[in-house]
Amino acid sequence: MFSDVSKTAVDTHFHVFRAGIAQAGARYAPAYDAPFSSWQANAQPLGVGRGVLVQTSFMGSDNTQLVAELERWPGVLRGVAVVGPEATLQTLQPLHRAGVRAIRLNLAGVSHALREWSKAAPLWDALALLGWHLELHTDIGRLPEVLAQLPGELPLVIDHMGKPEAISADDATVRALAERARRSNVHLKLSGAYRLGGLNPGELSRLWLGELGAGRLLWGSDWPCTNHESLADYPGLLNSLHEWLGDEAVIETVLSTNPRRLYWGD
Template sequence: MTIPTPQSVFPRSADLPPVDTHFHVFPAHQSTPGARYTPAYAAPLQAWQTAAAAVGLRHGVLVQTSFMGTDNRLLLAQLAQHPDTLRGVAVVSPDASLPALQALHAQGVRGIRLNLAGQSHDMAPWAAASPLWDALLALGWHVELHTDRGALAPVLAALPQAVPVVVDHFGKPERASLHDAGIAAVLQRSRQAGAATVHVKLSAAYRLAPAMDATALAQLWLQELGPQALLWGSDWPCTNHEDSANYPALYAALAGWLGPENTETLEAIRCTTPWRLYWGIPQPA
């Protein structure tokens, strides 16, 4: 079966532009019933484009917000207008079918988000969602996980081992240590399922525990997983942390954590790894 893909002109693998793998757009004063947050302001795509352009960035991965639930219409509308520069991560229900996901794939979606932060981490509905996981594997998609601090390990354990995973916001561990349950669970999954099936986003350090050293945590992930498993995202517009929405500072944070002299590592995380995951461009040999 051939999955339709939006038409794009791919750059050479040795000259891939950077990608913001985590940002949001949304209207003001809108959310789904029962949402834990309703924004008092709008975050339009043009505002992200303007902010990103200030650091020379045009490509991004638009991630569906928790408060819009499975209503992906705005996300899909933005992808339709910018098929060459945007990819998407949608939110779906556990009973989503392969034909439904194929339709999303044709519109530029490359994964689903399971956002459990601030709500129940009960995985029973998802643990039983075998058709959904089979559909993800057929499409080459991943599931993106956002959990509360220290709650990642049991969520990972409830997912089929073969399903590719992208862990949001450093994984939000309780400590930057190999003995942390969440970090240990990610590393174990990477060893057992294969390194290509596990990624961690270095994003939103302000969502970590107040005492957490983001630099130490970023360097731990780099040492244990390597740049081919790491992604950078701005988390723009930094909902509930809007005072951190300084885009140049968000972009520069990665070099601050890993060292500006590590140019090859920074290029891999900002460029080659996201292009491989979201656009299907293989990493250079």
């Protein structure tokens, strides 16, 4: 079911790409096109009028298509880019003008040791100057060790429900993120339920609601759900949020108020 709450909704996590385009050595190269027009055809009828386009891991730091889409749809899109730890303010400024508001560090399936990133003070300073945040994606149970390697004041958005090992306030991931949220700017995306290793996404969403509060939560479709394409049922993905949270005022905060503030400054 969908109510008027979704009419100003924002999808904070989706991807666009072209078949066969991937960086050298990528573990995955798509066999199909996922154009912006297809995302829009799925989202708009449900009242999802804006989106945050996230650079895929297999496209690496070549943000060319990301920037092109942002420049083509300036009133509709914001972006999350991928850069290296050596990036500077001069690297980020053209991306900012295009509509990028964050960088992503995707550690899924790779080392979670941030040796190069621990020396990235110029990059963290640049993010602060631009009002950006760091988006993090880790393997299940690995978020605490990553948080310990990052500056404590760095604003964060955590992908795919944080991927804890258990649905418990005593889980190490839940404890670490809740503690971080008490002293810095942290948001968490209710997305990627199929990436949780079998945890119940409704129970986990309600746990995060209790630990972080509605003002820290976002929703993302993860469309077109790479490697899980059979689950890319857009109405079903959006309806899941209603099932998980239930309360329409909370859902409005998660779907509209929070993302418009974080990505557009509304």
